[in-house]
Amino acid sequence: MDFEEVQxxxxxxxxxxxxxxxxxxxxxxxxxxDFWTFTAIHPTSKLVFAHLSGKRITENAIKFLHTIKKxxxxxxxxxxxxxxxxxxxxxxxxxxxxKNGTMMxxxxxxxxxxxxxxxxxxxxxxxxxxxxxxxDEIENYLAKSEVSVQINTSFIERSNLTFRQHNKRIxxxxxxxxxxTEYFKHQINLTSSYYNFCLPHLSLQRSxxxxxxxxxxxMAAGVTDHVWSFSEILNFPxx
Numbered sequence: 001m002d003f004e005e006v007q008x009x010x011x012x013x014x015x016x017x018x019x020x021x022x023x024x025x026x027x028x029x030x031x032x033x034d035f036w037t038f039t040a041i042h043p044t045s046k047l048v049f050a051h052l053s054g055k056r057i058t059e060n061a062i063k064f065l066h067t068i069k070k071x072x073x074x075x076x077x078x079x080x081x082x083x084x085x086x087x088x089x090x091x092x093x094x095x096x097x098x099k100n101g102t103m104m105x106x107x108x109x110x111x112x113x114x115x116x117x118x119x120x121x122x123x124x125x126x127x128x129x130x131x132x133x134x135x136d137e138i139e140n141y142l143a144k145s146e147v148s149v150q151i152n153t154s155f156i157e158r159s160n161l162t163f164r165q166h167n168k169r170i171x172x173x174x175x176x177x178x179x180x181t182e183y184f185k186h187q188i189n190l191t192s193s194y195y196n197f198c199l200p201h202l203s204l205q206r207s208x209x210x211x212x213x214x215x216x217x218x219m220a221a222g223v224t225d226h227v228w229s230f231s232e233i234l235n236f237p238x239x
Contacts, residue, residue: 045220076108083115
């Protein structure tokens with residue numbers, strides 16, 4: 001993928017039972033309790049090009065960033081996340097190179113955080129923090145962006161909401177939760193495929209004569225030339 005702007009976020013769900021209801025033995029396992037799905041989006045095409053489900057820990061953030069690094073053609077891109085400290089540690093691990101006591105990063109790699117401040121479970125403020133790069137370098141990326149005018153995580157947050165709306169297993173209050181990790185991950189894979197290939201996006205459109213045609217994130221990213229049917233998704237060969 002040749003993307004210059006990427007947004008990352010993670011959304012909560014659970015498998016078998018919520019973390020607060022686990023027994024001491026169950027808490028040792030990483031297969032039940034609270035689960036987080038890391039997602040990465042290209043804001044312009046709205047393509048969610050990577051996801052990973054598991055515990056909300058630095059090890060999984062590192063694994064996720066390794067996946068993103070493999071799928072991008074270049075390390076020259078602008079990344080935005082929330083204010084979770086694990087992303088800074090993961091960036092150091094995946095993209096950093098310690099030389100003479102100084103952490104070095106690839107040229108033109110920029111990273112900013114949207115830090116939400118909470119009081120009594122209510123958001124009371126939002127701060128923008130630049131982790132890698134300079135304000136001028138960030139502004140240069142924003143100037144080239146077709147959709148972003150400021151540091152934000154709006155696009156990834158909206159796609160996460162769309163995932164929830166199309167997958168009962170990850171709704172905030174649901175009786176349709178997964179009982180097994182394996183089936184939870186299968187359902188996330190299916191939701192991601194449906195979102196990218198089958199679901200026309202209202203902000204992605206072109207004129208076709210006297211009518212407006214909406215197209216999917218996969219079409220906008222040049223991965224396919226048509227909106228897929230659900231049957232195509234289910235019958236697509238997986239290596």
